[in-house]
Amino acid sequence: MTTPHALDGVTVEIYDTTLRDGAQQEGMNLTVADKMAIAPLLDELGVAVIEGGWPGAIPKDTEFFGRVSKELELPRAQVAAFGATRKAGARVHDDVQVRALLDSEAPIVTLVAKSDVRHVERALRTTAEENLAMITDTVRYLREAGRRVIVDAEHFFDGYRFDRDYALGAVDAAFAAGASDVVLCDTNGGMLPEWVHAIVSDVAARAGGTLGIHAHNDSGCAVANSVAAVVAGARHVQGTINGYGERTGNADLLAVVANLELKLGARCLAPGALAESTRIAHAVSEVTNIPPYGRQPYIGASAFAHKAGLHASAIKVDPDMYQHIDPTLVGNDMRMLVSDMAGRASIELKGRELGFDLAGQPELLTRVVDRVKNAEAQGYTFDAADASFALMLREEIDGARPAFFRVESWRASVNYSERVGGDGESEATVKLHAGGERVVRTGEGNGPVNALDHALREALVGVYPEIESFELVDFRVRLLDTSHGTDAVTRVLIETTNGSEVWSTVGVGANILEASYEALVDAIVYGLVAGGVEVR
């Protein structure tokens, strides 16, 4: 078997297709501005190639290529334009789609080509011979224009199984015409790793150039299939950040890279870049606006989060005993989760993480564990609300939370009393006591929660100017019992920042306003506590 570091010294070219194949994902809709924001993040990772889209076929991709070379500094990565081989029965010089690839001025052109004869006949509706001619003509034409040409052999694995000779013939045609790489695509994502290993080994034994792998996750094996292909001889890997892509997605590029670099010793990204992968993957999801998947290997928020009491006690002895890698190698952190499964050990570790030394305070630990259990039964969750948990912990330690202010009452109202289509008016009024005075403030906003947020700040900022710097950066709403629709209990999780740190709080209530109120108050109190502000 391949041993750890079996690929020491091997270099693998990383080809990112987040902006093209990744954008096929359900619910994803990348603007040109989004693509312009993501490309520098990919370059920072040190991927060798950034596939930007299909100029000519998709207008905003044409615009992207027009802007990228002028507006972006990409010191490490080259940009690739994706397109197809020439039309059947036509001359490549007359093919407008091929022309658009040249016009994009991308130094690399990646051509999708058929290698499964069934697709040639039923989707392209042309002959096996003509398809090979289309590959030869288009690759040669683009090479003569001075471009590096990569050929994506679509449906290669299915095609190889159905007609090995034809699939191999397509690979040979591409290399013969001057392609630098032929990428074997598991377009339907149905392969298993040992199949990929066997087929890539067979092709590598006779291929006239560098082979690549392009995997999809339909069998749940995209990462494993990509690694298996490299072990079998592929030296070019295509994938997407966060595994974005149509259906079940493409291979999660950063998981593939982490496996290749950390477990097999290959070189993929710029030196040190892997340690930026968690930050960059999350930055990309900020742009795509697709919530990060907590269980994502290596870079997920939960990837190194430990909950089991069983493990927690051992983790105190040695974290490496329960982690497959050191999380800092991918820029992630170990986290202890607080839940009713947590024993004292994990609460103690969580406390330490938050700066409380609870060692040797068994009664306190017991009280906190009980309180967590009760709160979770009501719908709270502290897994994703460290700040609310820290306030609870402090309350148990000090007997009370710092009394920065006391709210007497509040209300919020929304009025769409104008004709429908007109703007609604939202306002909230808060009556509270702070700095020895009674303050009444009314805030407006583009919604009741926003208005309430404004009213609270305006009522407090006079006494606590520190609040000026607090900003609400994320706001998530969850119905805890969807079987009752809008009657359900509402949980709100919010993230607040003061510019340097970010903290998360939770609120639960009969409706979004009640829950939001609680989370907003926790956010302000925690921000003041963390800032070392005294009660005034």
Place this chain on the structure above:
Amino acid sequence: MTTPHALDGVTVEIYDTTLRDGAQQEGMNLTVADKMAIAPLLDELGVAVIEGGWPGAIPKDTEFFGRVSKELELPRAQVAAFGATRKAGARVHDDVQVRALLDSEAPIVTLVAKSDVRHVERALRTTAEENLAMITDTVRYLREAGRRVIVDAEHFFDGYRFDRDYALGAVDAAFAAGASDVVLCDTNGGMLPEWVHAIVSDVAARAGGTLGIHAHNDSGCAVANSVAAVVAGARHVQGTINGYGERTGNADLLAVVANLELKLGARCLAPGALAESTRIAHAVSEVTNIPPYGRQPYIGASAFAHKAGLHASAIKVDPDMYQHIDPTLVGNDMRMLVSDMAGRASIELKGRELGFDLAGQPELLTRVVDRVKNAEAQGYTFDAADASFALMLREEIDGARPAFFRVESWRASVNYSERVGGDGESEATVKLHAGGERVVRTGEGNGPVNALDHALREALVGVYPEIESFELVDFRVRLLDTSHGTDAVTRVLIETTNGSEVWSTVGVGANILEASYEALVDAIVYGLVAGGVEVR
């Protein structure tokens, strides 16, 4: 290489640990009632064993075992109690934890045992020899009590690499004492498939009983590792529904099973049960209240969803050309997604899916594509809102949507004017025209959206009694630009049912109320249209 159907005729025992190891997942908090609700679903799938929890260690697990045998009919599955080998230096007869396993009356006991000598010495803090004696004593004791005993060899793969002889010695001790299966656990989830294949092959060549595999997904290879182990000789697979579990989760049991049954020919579940897996996996997520992951292999909502215009045209020719399996084999469906990437082909297919024949109406198709692009630019998404898309399509076809009613104005207000802690009052007033009359109704609710929902229904039910049967079953809120916190544009997706069908609608607005209003109105209009109701 293993060819498709290489495991024809091979039977693999499926061991579900959703209720035990799966419950370690971040954000998951299963009550006894939750476990009682999930167990019958697992039995319906035909898993051989349902691991219920750790009686004695976790109170609610003790309660679960007390209730399951009395209250549940499980015709297919046997229940297993999870626990640990006896304490070091103690007699097994005196071990309360082991006693609790017998008291659970579970016919199967699964013992976690150390097989990595480093964990023996540093976590258990005992000697290599004593650990083997702990395995021998505990297995023998439980066997003498008439239980089937499965041994989970924790950290087996890491242990094998560090000290092969000791790891194998632990396996031998378990079999010698009467264990029916020894499950090789990749506890830290760091293995790669070829490593698993090589190690399991080595163990299988000398083991005295059935081997199992227990994989975690930290390398993104849990599914592939599980399949590799079976190919190498394991005949027992542990995993969880939806891949729930600590950190990155356990092996996604249904993806492993689908690969084993559909791609390798093994027999795992009850005949025909695989076709229920999508429904059951989603039913389980209803209970766990963890939103389903759309990109989940085989059973995800996106698993067979096609967006690319490129593919859509070919899919019209033959769906199998772009799918690795027939989705109905796992109870899933092919879906066409509507987005600004969609060409006319996918809009046409989507229309057909919704019952509109758009073939040969190019102008209409162009209008719809343009409208979709504009709407998505404003924040709408139709991927998850078929009903709103259908209404838009109908509007383009008929020139207008059916005028069941016309809303003149509405407002909603929330009042927490009492002391904080008291209940808030939410109410909404709607003024609309329906059935030739002007109707003004005020609705109350436990929140402004709920009140608005009630006001709309109350204003319309007189003229359209069909609305009586509509119920809002899911309600999701998303901020589209989280960088501005509560200032962001809000998107609301709601699901409504009439008892038989479920439909989804979308609304976008400056705040949750404006967005909810739009989605609620769409939901009512679509329900009336789908019900064949005439404008009154």
